[in-house]
Amino acid sequence: MKNSLCREIPDNILEQLNKKPYSSPFREVPDFRAVGRKVVSVGPNDKKLLDSIDEAIDKTGLKDGMTISFHHHFRSGDRVVNDVIDRIAKKGIKNICLASSSLTDIHYPIVEHIKNGVITSITTSGLRGELAEAISRGVLETPVVFRSHGGRARAIESGEIRIDVAFLGVPSSDEYGNASGERGNSICGSLGYARVDSRYADRVVLITDCLMDFPNLPGSIKQVDVDYVVVVDSIGDASKIASGATRFTTNPKELLIAQKASKVIVNSSYFKEGFSFQTGSGGASLAVTRFLKKHMLEDGIKASFALGGITQPMVELHEEGLIEHLYDVQSFDLYSANSYNRNRKHHEIDASYYANLYTKGCIANKLDIVILSALEIDIDFNVNVITGSDGAIRGASGGHSDTAASAKLTVIVAPLMRGRIPTVVKSVQNIITPGETVDVLVTDRGIAVNPRRQDLIDRLNKAGVPTMLITELQCLVESFIGSPKQNEFEDEIVGIIEYRDGTILDVIRKIKEV
């Protein structure tokens, strides 16, 4: 059947998953109890420190058909996912469900483990590189379920994702399982995504390359949640886990977009003392911070908090007194990872606190402004950040739909086209964020406001910020590039996109080989 965004969701998929199709951002009302993990008792004489990943696999009783989880705080520097799955494969364990918070290009070896039957189902926020390509071409028999960061936390708490063993790489831990993301050989800062797993998985194994004296405090993951600790040679490539510094883009086009976006924000009704905001990590999105700063200084306005993946520019604004609090679910660079040590109001939060709709109030609810990027956006303002113009998976859902739905002003920043690939299209390949939760699109060649926000259109036009219809932008892009040929797909479904409330937003189909 078709959902409210006119996306065809096959009935058998809905039946299999026991899911409803998407209807509107806040319509569904939860009616369930949060699940609990299996209770274990560790006594005074029990030891948690194990010699190897192999031993941990044995001790946790991992076997065929179980679900394992990882986090993605180590980004492209990660070694833990590949190493653990390799060991699992060597033991001959098959039919594993991989429930990672996200997966990146570094995880390409998983393709082999899919082929040899070790991994048979996946749920994640995103996929990139060879793994994404292989899955787009149908290497995995069951479709990957894509969830937003908030959606994943919800699914874990509701029991939809039941993690048997969580293998959590941590920059440092003591022998009893007190782990920190800000101390160690390769630090990553916040361990926000891992914290949910640590509380809900039946078994939790920490993997670190830096064993600290007990107690390793303050910390992110707590001893009461941890079964075992394994020390390995290396958890990954430190320089790729947290890049040295996030620099502002010097790309003139990104700067232009950022400047236009800051104009929209400043002239909206939300830019006032005590406002809150979040920016994505893309070049233009990050650069908005820089232009905002100028206006904040000029108008004497301070932000009450900034949220999200935290980067150096955010921490600097915080340290300059322009942002009161930082809520950090993931630190993107060394500077922000180090900031906890000196900034008391830099708070580590977990994924549920960040963006889970089914809590008694996630912090995203308090967000005024969010600036997000897009691979594609269509004339209904639906945004795609998961599939490329060729229909292949190459992105991540992340907190995109969570924050878009929650924030009072959602601004999408994107170039009108990338080379010959259009950003503004008639209909996006796949929907991650419904258009009804998006307010403004800012491109290098014009600003379009969602017609649902006539108030905003009036305000901007009154302030002399010109706006266009999104259909005008779409025509403009076609005048440059022509109209692309529609992608061809097989019937087979390789991905299911779940909205943050658990309803089904869209499906990703297998690419037709030419």
Next chain:
Amino acid sequence: MAFEVKDISYNIENEIESVTSLLEKHNLKLDSFVEKTIGVYEQDLLIATGSIAGNTLRSICIDEEYRGTSVINTLVSHLLNLLYDLSCTHFFIYTGVDAYRSFIKLGFHLVIKLESGIVLMENKANGIQDYLKEIKNITSNRETCEKPIIGSIVINGNPFTNGHRHLIDLAKEHCDLIYIFVVWEENSVFPNEVRYRLIEEGISDLNGIVLCKGENYIISSATFPTYFLKDVSESVQQHAILDLTIFRDIIAPYLGITKRFIGEERLCETTNIYNQTMIKLMEGSPITVTEIKRKESDNEIISASHVRRYIKENKWSEIKKVVPKTTYDFLNSKGAEPIIAKISNSSSRH
């Protein structure tokens, strides 16, 4: 982002040093035989480098920090345009497996990937397959028995001697069909076409032989650049493995070759390493290597390098003893005069 591209001068120490240190930082080196090197700079910082040797891009390196940016496009565009300007339209990239995906995006196609992580790519889709298809087309016209035994010999033939002929004759005894690949690089004193013609004439009485140009895939500047150097380079072994893996995994299976014949080598260290590597590499494959003792004349082995020495020393009676009449006649013809003049004035190995 605007990157600046500059030619690197081998005579300016600073420039060459910044290139070698960038390469060393990423565990690479500047090949000794490159002919031109360029650098990509951001402000005054060298962030990428690449070189050309013959028809091959080599010693390509992009500073780790700049990987994923458009600097690779800038670098490779420049190198390709340099090759185009030299009228080179079919070219290769010798690189590591890490960079392989990036080059696919720039229009390159895989020739072969070695276990060591070395990758050879070319700018033509199916370049090597097309080359082999053409060769096979010649053979399909030849009458052969049902399941012919097929052998192969690679000859530089600089120039063709009785030693080469001896090798071919012995090989013939074991095979129904023999592919003779002529090394196709203008690095020898006898030009490609001359070497080819002298072999052709020298075996015109034999059946069951397919004479083909080795082109880019057998002992070429793409597969084995160090073969043509005067001194033995430390990369010889690596290049030999590349060249022979292509033969073992692509050429031989395609043409059904199961035997390779080589002349025993005592004089030339590079060729000796090549031969020994071949014996090792073909182990466990369907290809058997037969090393044939060199034919001797007056207690001295016959070799093309001796022939060139005789030419230099003007010992025509010696020459007559070790080359076929066809070669001898050519050497006495007008066409040979520039070659002879060149030999008389040179000291090169080739």
Next chain:
Amino acid sequence: MKIIQNGSAGTLESSDILIQVNPNKSKGINIHIDSVVKKQFGDEIRQLIIKTLQTLEVDCCEVSVIDKGALDFAIVSRLQSALFKGAGVDMNICWEEL
């Protein structure tokens, strides 16, 4: 126009295209296209190349392109440039006919 030698133009930078033309050993036109948007625009690019060849009355050559998302004006420019190089013509071009 007759293509008598190799001609190339363009780069592999984003939004550009690298085009190489060679005299064709056999008769007619051979076009090889490698493009980041081959699925979406491969046919259009081919048509544009053919049209440009016809305009310049080139009926025998090999064209191979590596496209990084060039728009039509860039594709035409690079091809014209490569063709004129291939024809050995540099000056006194009839601009009104292009």
Next chain:
Amino acid sequence: MSQLRRTMLYVPGNNPGMLRDAYIYGADSLMFDLEDSIALNEKSTARFLVFNAIKDIDYGNKEIVVRINSLESGIGEEDIYAVVAAGVDVIRLPKTETAQDVLDVEAIIEKAEIKYNKVVGSTRMMAAMESPLGVMNAYSIATSTKRLLGIAIGAEDFVTNMYTSRSADGSELMVARSQILMAARAAKVYAIDTVYSDVDNEAGFRKEVALIKQLGFDGKSIINPRQVNIVHEIYTPSKKEVDKATRVIEASHEAEKKGLGVISLDGKMIDKPIVDRAERVVTLAKAAEEQ
């Protein structure tokens, strides 16, 4: 002189992405370069690209300038034919030394206009002086032809010719800038300042723009889109200036309506140049608002 030429954005003629996007940064004029930013072996390639860009891309009513190669280079003539055929607005001459240089180019432009059925005289010209001789001849160059709408100084070559180099305060350019400016004003054409190439030095750039604005230049050639807004910002008149200009213009309209030959404001007589300047201030203010 109502059209604004605060910013003339250089676009290397061999970069399709930049040719496509140059339009979006809000510069008053775009200058596609076939000269110094193009390597020798890419000259003809760039010419094809600029030709097709002008023909195919809709730049709205943006003024399109092309900097051609000098005639001495042997390729300048082909450049002229190509860009006239494409329909360029302005041809900018590099390294102009004498009025004859301008006339030589004009003669070819005229031939090209006839050949391609363009209105003769429709292609305007600009000349850049990059040598002491050119600067000395600034006035005769500025008055050499009606096509010429402005003159510019190219500092990089100039300072080399002067046996010096560019400094932060620009003292080495003082005389040349003043000379160009005086010639331009005397000839009633635009005066455009040279580029500032240290893109990342925003403070230095601001200082230089403030200086040339104070000297009286109409605008500046710029090499990076990031510089556009800075120039426009500095050229934006203050509220006080705008208010005053508005009153001057009102007074002038008043006088016109009444058919008076003399304009007066607050009991004082106002001369024509003051009205001209007032109009310019208002135009600048309007443009700044639109940005």
